[in-house]
Amino acid sequence: MKIKGILSDALGAFRVSKVYKKAISNASSENVFPDPIGDLAKKLHPGPLTLRLIERTKIVEGVFFLTFEGVDKAIPLFRPGQFMTLSKRIGTSVLTRAYTICSDYRKRDSISILIKKMGGPMTETLSTCPIGETFLSEIGLGPFFYEPLRDSKNVVVLVGGSGVTPAIAMGYDSKEYDLTILYCTNSEEEILLREQLEEFTKTGARVVYIIRDGSKNIPCEKGLITAEIIAKYMGEDPTFFVCGPAPMLETVKRELGKLHIPPRRIRMEVPSVNVSAGALPVPTREIYELTLHIGKSLTKIPARYDETLLTAFERAGIFVHNACRSGACGYCRVKVLSGEFFYAPTSDGRRHADKELNYVHSCSAYPLGDMELLLDIPHDL
Ligand SMILES: Cc1cc2nc3c(=O)[nH]c(=O)nc-3n(C[C@H](O)[C@H](O)[C@H](O)COP(=O)(O)OP(=O)(O)OC[C@H]3O[C@@H](n4cnc5c(N)ncnc54)[C@H](O)[C@@H]3O)c2cc1C
Ligand code: FES
Numbered sequence: 497m498k499i500k501g502i503l504s505d506a507l508g509a510f511r512v513s514k515v516y517k518k519a520i521s522n523a524s525s526e527n528v529f530p531d532p533i534g535d536l537a538k539k540l541h542p543g544p545l546t547l548r549l550i551e552r553t554k555i556v557e558g559v560f561f562l563t564f565e566g567v568d569k570a571i572p573l574f575r576p577g578q579f580m581t582l583s584k585r586i587g588t589s590v591l592t593r594a595y596t597i598c599s600d601y602r603k604r605d606s607i608s609i610l611i612k613k614m615g616g617p618m619t620e621t622l623s624t625c626p627i628g629e630t631f632l633s634e635i636g637l638g639p640f641f642y643e644p645l646r647d648s649k650n651v652v653v654l655v656g657g658s659g660v661t662p663a664i665a666m667g668y669d670s671k672e673y674d675l676t677i678l679y680c681t682n683s684e685e686e687i688l689l690r691e692q693l694e695e696f697t698k699t700g701a702r703v704v705y706i707i708r709d710g711s712k713n714i715p716c717e718k719g720l721i722t723a724e725i726i727a728k729y730m731g732e733d734p735t736f737f738v739c740g741p742a743p744m745l746e747t748v749k750r751e752l753g754k755l756h757i758p759p760r761r762i763r764m765e766v767p768s769v770n771v772s773a774g775a776l777p778v779p780t781r782e783i784y785e786l787t788l789h790i791g792k793s794l795t796k797i798p799a800r801y802d803e804t805l806l807t808a809f810e811r812a813g814i815f816v817h818n819a820c821r822s823g824a825c826g827y828c829r830v831k832v833l834s835g836e837f838f839y840a841p842t843s844d845g846r847r848h849a850d851k852e853l854n855y856v857h858s859c860s861a862y863p864l865g866d867m868e869l870l871l872d873i874p875h876d877l
Pocket of ligand 2: 817818819820821822823824825826827828829857858859860
């Protein structure tokens with residue numbers, strides 16, 4: 497291209513923009529180019545959708561099996577073992593929580609989860625709200641699923657208590673791999689969804705109960721999970737999928753260590769960040785102030801020293817996109833403009849660049865004083 501000089505080149509830019517303006521005003525508002533891959537991607541992953549609660553069954557005290565249908569979209573694809581989120585405005589708060597999907601991945605008209613009442617706001621709502629209540633949802637999240645390129649075909653799902661849910665979802669997929677389910681409970685009565693588990697044994701899955709108190713009625717291993725019990729059932733080169741309460745995860749980690757299972761063969765469902773108040777630095781105040789830059793506006797909200805920044809946003813009714821709540825996915829990322837924070841040490845999934853530029857995953861950061869934060873413009877529920 498010939499350089500004519502600053503003035504004529506700058507004026508040339510105006511001439512080009514005129515040509516562009518004319519082309520834009522004459523253009524169709526429809527996308528005229530065929531995009532079969534984009535169309536398929538939209539169909540398979542339609543983004544957030546509204547779910548309507550259609551059935552709630554009490555399994556035992558405080559544990560419910562919930563089924564939802566899509567309000568105006570079919571249930572999108574997910575991999576057995578993955579989780580979904582439910583978001584809802586409840587009172588002045590706006591809450592999101594993660595739930596492992598425990599229905600058949602081939603069903604497109606409904607989707608189910610198992611919830612255990614924890615005394616928190618979302619499980620209270622899910623266990624008492626009227627049938628027909630709607631929630632915003634994202635479906636098919638997280639890396640907790642069998643991937644033939646990565647995992648061995650010998651799959652051992654090691655679960656405890658209400659963490660049985662991924663074993664149920666993976667049971668529907670058991671023709672894809674050799675499935676052994678090791679299910680730990682305190683007593684026989686605490687075994688959840690037993691009928692469904694027994695059903696999977698008809699299609700080749702093996703289910704072994706490990707019951708702390710033992711059982712007179714069903715064959716089981718008595719006691720807590722140990723390396724010896726795992727070794728007895730794991731077979732050749734297993735890939736482990738582990739889900740259960742935090743103390744069980746610690747025990748399993750230790751016992752798998754004794755068996756020298758390589759880390760690439762262990763997948764653990766990571767629970768939401770929850771640092772106890774005693775493990776946090778001593779606070780100077782109970783409540784700090786967060787100044788939030790959202791677009792051009794400034795908003796000030798309170799934040800408890802013993803709750804994450806994400807919980808402060810939720811309590812203030814400010815929706816910040818989030819999913820795993822365990823520091824891994826990065827959806828809840830915000831920029832710290834000023835102020836000190838404590839970062840949950842076991843859930844630091846930040847990229848190096850994020851650390852350099854002072855971004856935090858707000859589900860994993862606790863305020864240590866007043867803070868100033870930059871947020872993406874949130875969309876409402
Ligand atoms: C990957 C993954 C999968 C999971 N799968 C399941 C599953 O299959 N089944 C299941 O039951 N659970 C599952 N969970 C746990 C689930 O996401 C919730 O944490 C659990 O249901 C409890 O939710 P809750 O709101 O009742 O209580 P919590 O999440 O424990 O909430 C209590 C906390 O919320 C905060 N809080 C209290 N009041 C408010 C308010 N008004 N506004 C904002 N915040 C407030 C406080 O910090 C309080 O400590 C999973 C979690 C993860 C990370
Ligand atoms: S919600 Fe996934 S990192 Fe915070």
